[in-house]
Amino acid sequence: MIQDAEQNHKECNNIKNSCFSDVIRRDLSPFKKKGIREEMIVAAKTRGTFYQIIGGKLYREKDCMFPARCAGIEHFLLKVIAWAFWEGGPAISLYPRGLDRWDRHRKLLNKSSSDIPWEKKENKGFFRGSRTSSERDNLVLLSRNKPHLVDAQYTKNQAWKSDEDTLHAAPASEVSLESHCTYKYLFNFRGVAASFRHKHLFLCHSVVFHVGDEWTEFYYYAMKPWIHYIPVSKNADQKELEDLIEFARNNDDLAKKIAYRGRDFIWNNLRMLDITKFWKQLLKSYGKLLTYKPVLKKSLVQIEKKQ
Structure with a gap:
């Protein structure tokens, strides 16, 4: 399946907005x-x-x-x-007015990823975010059972009242997007809408594990599974998540290739x-x-x- 995806893929070049014209025609x-x-x-x-x-x-x-x-x-x-x-995203203590403007943040993330080459990244998955959806629970539970594979923890959001809102554990501290770049495998989940962090994660030169296919933004359709990211079912249980992470760990050259292609797509086509x-x-x-x-x-x- 992965070989077929690579053989049939032709990287888009956003001349005359050609990467996204099909999205407009379809919608x-x-x-x-x-x-x-x-x-x-x-x-x-x-x-x-x-x-x-x-x-x-x-x-x-x-x-x-x-x-x-x-x-x-x-x-x-x-x-x-x-x-x-331009700007937006949920307000948290690290970003009290939401995520910074895209033109600025992409430069900061690109620099952070350049400072941490692939070989020096931690060989494990990573996720920080609030519990806006139960789709995130299995990754957090896997992290508790096998912390050597993934570090996934819930943070507070505006609706947090007790540890029950963070899956019966104390809420973790928030982590800047730049610090995400220290990990090889980054998980992206939708929230109550399309994920604000999605495009940012790719600039880390890390593999993005993209969960589900609801709540899309226009550029998603030009990005291909197993070419630019690793697709994950929104119903994936702990075993499936573990297998995907282990697959990436055991196929480091392929994982790096996917990470770099994903980064290049976002950097070159979302100016x-x-x-x-x-x-x-x-x-x-x-x-x-x-x-x-x-x-x-x-x-x-x-x-x-x-x-």
């Missing part, structure tokens, strides 16, 4: 025949944050359920018309320029499918570029 394909009608927008408003672009200006409903995500989206929308990637081009192409394609002329809703507030 908009259901609207090709009949277009996007106003009643569709009305029906969808309860499932997200409502924006309008009118006369080259950006407007949004006053309340945003997840301000950090809105800030990320608005950075690129404002850039294109005059989630994402700020690439992301801006994606948004521009998406909005142009979306706009062509509208079957009505949007009229500004008076309840919206204008979003202006921060100085």
Whole structure:
């Protein structure tokens, strides 16, 4: 299976946003025949944050359920018309305002990974995060049973009340993303939405064990299992997790190859320029499918570029 994946894979080169064009075509394909009608927008408003672009200006409903995500989206929308990637993520003590801007953080992580070559990384798995999903439990339990294979512990989140919320153990201290780079195998889980840490982990030059396939971001589809990351079922039990880690430990050359390909994909194809081009192409394609002329809703507030 791994050999087949390698033989059939052709690394994308993001010239003219070619890595992500298929994502736009696929996501908009259901609207090709009949277009996007106003009643569709009305029906969808309860499932997200409502924006309008009118006369080259950006407007949004006053309340945003997840301000950090809105800030990320608005950075690129404002850039294109005059989630994402600019900043965001859950606030923790290490990052009290959420993860830093992507353009800055990618440079810091790239430097950290350069300071720790593959041969000097700890030969074990690693995970730190809060218990937003029980999908993470088996890895934490494996860590307690076989700490030589993986160091996976739960940290507090805003909802933490007792050790019951961290699987009946005292909460661990938070660990910076740069410190993740000291381990060869990094586990990525979804939370209540797409994982903010996903793209960051790859820049460590470590193998990313990506769990599940829900809550995706646009660039996920251009990344291939066993080429850029090691796929893990969201229902994987302790034995399956142990086997995957042991496989990587016993196939060090392959693990290193996957780690470096994953890193190169993110570094080369998720530059700020690439992301801006994606948004521009998406909005142009979306706009062509509208079957009505949007009229500004008076309840919206204008979003202006921060100085």
